[in-house]
Amino acid sequence: MEITSPNNEKVKAWQKLKQKKYRDLEGLFLIEDEHLISEALNHHLVKEIITNDPSLTYPISTYYVTDHIMKLLTDQVSGAKVIGVSKKIKEEEIKGNLIILDNIQDPGNLGTIIRSAVAFNFETLVLSNDTVDIYNPKVIRSTEGMLFNLNIIRTDIIPFLKSLDSTYLKVTTDVKSGKDIKGLNKKPMALVIGNEGKGVREEVASLCDEKVHLEMTKICESLNAGVSASILMYEVFHG
Amino acid sequence: MEITSPNNEKVKAWQKLKQKKYRDLEGLFLIEDEHLISEALNHHLVKEIITNDPSLTYPISTYYVTDHIMKLLTDQVSGAKVIGVSKKIKEEEIKGNLIILDNIQDPGNLGTIIRSAVAFNFETLVLSNDTVDIYNPKVIRSTEGMLFNLNIIRTDIIPFLKSLDSTYLKVTTDVKSGKDIKGLNKKPMALVIGNEGKGVREEVASLCDEKVHLEMTKICESLNAGVSASILMYEVFHG
Incomplete structure (x- = not known):
């Protein structure tokens, strides 16, 4: 036509x-x-x-x-x-390892995390309601098509974490007092990544069982959120 | 005034x-x-x-x-x-592990790689002449200030690799036939990362001693270039 x-x-x-x-x-x-x-x-x-x-x-x-x-x-x-x-992709029940994003704002970071989640076998992505729209054209482009291979849920992550089955180890990041990710018993995992500037909200962090960090040189305080999420998922996949 | x-x-x-x-x-x-x-x-x-x-x-x-x-x-x-x-930052002689970028185009990727290089102790960043300008405002913002903690050299990377001291293990990525990075004797390393879409040029790859890849699920063909570079540097730092 x-x-x-x-x-x-x-x-x-x-x-x-x-x-x-x-x-x-x-x-x-x-x-x-x-x-x-x-x-x-x-x-x-x-x-x-x-x-x-x-x-x-x-x-x-x-x-x-x-x-x-x-x-x-x-x-x-x-x-x-x-x-x-x-x-839009249909939301399904949660399955596999979970990656949970608390207010990620950069479309490139969300796209990168989606791509890495598929690479490292995190089957479900949970987005807080204030995370950038996954159907934003910049997000879609940066997923390189991996978007369609993931179970994606958008929800209020506080009640979500509260109601999560206790077989899941709930983990978030803490650059100051987190454990080395290598030491953790990793599966199944619900990994929570915070906002680029502010990190994970305190209320969200308090619902987690463990806090981890990635060892790095003292000059650098933190990594890009997409990189940090990707390395943690890589460690869980290989651990 | x-x-x-x-x-x-x-x-x-x-x-x-x-x-x-x-x-x-x-x-x-x-x-x-x-x-x-x-x-x-x-x-x-x-x-x-x-x-x-x-x-x-x-x-x-x-x-x-x-x-x-x-x-x-x-x-x-x-x-x-x-x-x-x-x-602009003064170029110094090469020192420490090297991360070498062959035509990286996305400012966010370059910024991320700079930040991760500082985090994982790669002291020198070598940019091919056609890599995005490090003084592009988007690059500078995404480095989170880490730009100033790195020795950065812009050059033609083919003669650079040819003249590089043989104590450096020259490594690049190959998603199909690369070895697992975990098996490599890693230091000192000159790690070459290719363009986002096209990968490393053949001529550049042929100058490398080893090709590596990161193990991932079969659905995903490749990672974001900034993530891939970051995980490889993380592995070298922790290896």
Whole structure:
């Protein structure tokens, strides 16, 4: 199907998906990269495709639009030649090791943590309600498609931690008084990572069984939150 | 000293430092965060301070300017209340473990790698000529001040690797055929990390003694470059 008018109702509806409010309302989000779209297609999440390239064909509803309309929809300065409209990932029951994020704000950090969680077999990602939207285009890009291989839950993490099965070892980080992660009996683990600047909230930390840190030189006070989370998950995977 | 006109020669010169060309020409760069400025002051690199806050005092030349001038100089949407004009860090002879970057493009990745290098005692960072500028404001912010604790060299890394002392074990990554990093005799090490999308150039890889990878689940093909570099440095530090 061809669309040439930027005032077309479909175009207006797609444009709204650039805002979190409408993504939440519609349960849909935009994906800009062919590799990511094929990942989402594999997971049967793509509802329709938008492209300005008449040579592209997809096994689902495809809208052929003008370059101008593509520019209205893309998040990238360099533009996009194909955009997928995808359904959000369904939240499932928790399973496997858990990585829990308390107010992570940087989209790149969230994307990195998603990618590392899949790499190091943390099957469930739990996001506090104030963590950056996982359907933010920057987050999606930096996951390199790994987003679709993870069980993702957004919730209030205080009651979540309180109600968590006691077989889970609840662990968070403390650069000053944490134990070395290498010494811990690690599985199954619920690993809580705090905000980039402020760290984990005290109330959240108090619900954890153990506090860990990564040994480093004295000059450096802390690592990037995405790196810190990734090294801890790496240690649990290899431990 | 007070400056109110955006056409003042000083203001024009500072504005030019937002471009790499002029940073290279003048050997100067701008720093936007009070914490980073104090780190640069500790290293005797700050030449002058620019602020719109009359209550701030510094032990060096300080220019009090209008909000409008601050807006012309800042890289941040939220603005800045103090900006330091800093001299670039002097390149020294190589020392300690080396982390070598072959065309890293993302400022956040470079910042993260700088921070992790300091954390895990890699004393020298070698950047290929096509790696993102370390004096890019986004890089500087994401280093959290650690930039000033590292010996940083920008060069053509092919002749650099060729001329490197044979006591260094030259290591790069190969997700398909690399050895597990845990098995390596690790020090002193020259660790080469490749571009985010394309990896290490073949010519660069062929100059390395060993190829390593990090064990991970089969679903995930690779990690974020900053994370991968950080975990490898962590393993060398702890190995």
